[in-house]
Amino acid sequence: DGGITQSPKYLFRKEGQNVTLSCEQNLNHDAMYWYRQDPGQGLRLIYYSQIVNDFQKGDIAEGYSVSREKKESFPLTVTSAQKNPTAFYLCASRGGGGYSNQPQHFGDGTRLSIL
């Protein structure tokens, strides 16, 4: 089945530790996105990538890093510089070219907590 796979579903981070969240899609979509959701809130953009080897910061990029070496993969690293990482992280992808307005589709998310 085509879709977006996020792993792991649950992740715990120790103080001072970097952790990486995986996002893989087999939809052949060009664009991929990372959003963060805090309790009772809507989603906010961390990073997005419209094409391989290129990505842009979103509204809350501080303390996070990404890479886009392959079209199907867009991993997110939560670094020790992110002081409040506890949240629900959602990855999305979108078909069409760089400036397409086709709908975005979401994975099932990763819940990150501090130990």
Place this chain on the structure above:
Amino acid sequence: GIQVEQSPPDLILQEGANSTLRCNFSDSVNNLQWFHQNPWGQLINLFYIPSGTKQNGRLSATTVATERYSLLYISSSQTTDSGVYFCAVINRDQAGTALIFGKGTTLSVSS
């Protein structure tokens, strides 16, 4: 940047009732999506509707782009409709970029 406001913030219904959720946005858009987030956190695409009207079973949506609002209608609600409903848009001048989300409407349907 563009602002997205959803109303009401909370809605409590008995099974079988109808409801209307509203999304107002502050600028022109060329992408508007409605999502349902279930209790497990999954974000389900309901509609891609930058303009016009669409229907899918008991759900329908209308976007009046010139007046900058969208409505989501839920008819004959069921307990499985419970969850949070989000409206999200992309500003017309920022094609291809990320969605801007409202804060959502939390719907609780009891039997």
